[in-house]
Amino acid sequence: MQDSQLFDDIIKQLQEKYTKIDQDTDDHLYGLLYSKPITYWDYIQTDALLNLQIQRTTLPDEMVFIAYHQINELIFKMILWEIEQVASKDDLNAEYFESKIMRISRYFDMLTTSFNIMREGMEVQQYMKFRYTLTPASGFQSAQYRMIEFASTELINLIDFRFRKTIDRNTPFEHAFEHLYWQAAGKDYNTGKKSTLLVNFEKRYKGDFIRFMQTYNTKNLWTRFKELPKQDQQDKDLVKAMRHYDYTVNVTWVMAHYNAAKHYIESGTGDGEATGGSDWKKYMHPKYQRRIFFPELWSEDELNNWGENI
Numbered sequence: 001m002q003d004s005q006l007f008d009d010i011i012k013q014l015q016e017k018y019t020k021i022d023q024d025t026d027d028h029l030y031g032l033l034y035s036k037p038i039t040y041w042d043y044i045q046t047d048a049l050l051n052l053q054i055q056r057t058t059l060p061d062e063m064v065f066i067a068y069h070q071i072n073e074l075i076f077k078m079i080l081w082e083i084e085q086v087a088s089k090d091d092l093n094a095e096y097f098e099s100k101i102m103r104i105s106r107y108f109d110m111l112t113t114s115f116n117i118m119r120e121g122m123e124v125q126q127y128m129k130f131r132y133t134l135t136p137a138s139g140f141q142s143a144q145y146r147m148i149e150f151a152s153t154e155l156i157n158l159i160d161f162r163f164r165k166t167i168d169r170n171t172p173f174e175h176a177f178e179h180l181y182w183q184a185a186g187k188d189y190n191t192g193k194k195s196t197l198l199v200n201f202e203k204r205y206k207g208d209f210i211r212f213m214q215t216y217n218t219k220n221l222w223t224r225f226k227e228l229p230k231q232d233q234q235d236k237d238l239v240k241a242m243r244h245y246d247y248t249v250n251v252t253w254v255m256a257h258y259n260a261a262k263h264y265i266e267s268g269t270g271d272g273e274a275t276g277g278s279d280w281k282k283y284m285h286p287k288y289q290r291r292i293f294f295p296e297l298w299s300e301d302e303l304n305n306w307g308e309n310i
């Protein structure tokens, strides 16, 4: 195609675009005359990004801790981005679903295999010093991590095992919230008293969480899966992808995290306590927590042995 023909064609398309939204094409073309050429640093916002790593101590390995957590948050954002596309897709089918679950899984696989950056990438002596400046904060307070859970499964699968029988789809969200499995990290169920870790977390996010729980109540990954035609629900690749995702988030990642925590907290150089103050060994292990997003996709045996032998 000749250049002039190509330009005419583009101008025609631009005119169609701007007419649709009651805009003058000329104004937009004039704007182009003065627009700045894009650069890598403006587009990726490297200056802003690289100025977000602010240490609280003089210990160099604290930088590893901050940067790795921030990388995790960026990846969590990408995971939520992919989940939302499945959640809001009109004509959902097995192929699309599977390709999205695999994208999400690749992100979680990356977080799992890279966890050694936390386990091996910091000097124990340094960690045991800078951690005192972090109390009573903890990765436990990652809101995006909780949102990934709410968006992945039905609420009942996130309720503490001890209270599941008392909760069903008619239970108010507020009540369900009080019985989420992670309340056990900082709540004394006998007295109702909550730790500072939990109090601060809820003060900041409880309202957002309740709204998010309501929104995803009808469009979380498991609900969307159950809406697929029966044949699609039996699609081998999709089922394999869902199981892989469930296992990676709720066993492999959890164990990589648990082993990193153990490496530092049990190094013999501190008081053996978590910065967030939980009974961490019991709280964090998958065999006690038994958090499973898609229990219907696992056999009785697999469910009974969840988190064992790893």
Ligand code: HEM
Residues within 6 Å of the ligand: 068, 069, 072, 073, 118, 119, 137, 138, 139, 140, 141, 142, 145, 182, 185, 257, 260, 261, 262, 264, 265, 274, 275, 276, 277, 278, 279, 280, 283, 284
């Ligand atoms: C040296 C590295 C780490 C240690 C020692 C560690 C330790 C802990 C401990 C002990 C807990 C239990 C809550 C508490 O009492 O604090 C916890 C929870 C948690 N941490 Fe970490 N953590 C580390 C790295 C990370 C990273 C890189 C992330 C990624 C964002 C993360 C995310 C979480 C999450 C989401 C929870 C809550 C898990 C749940 O409720 O089952 N942690 N961590």
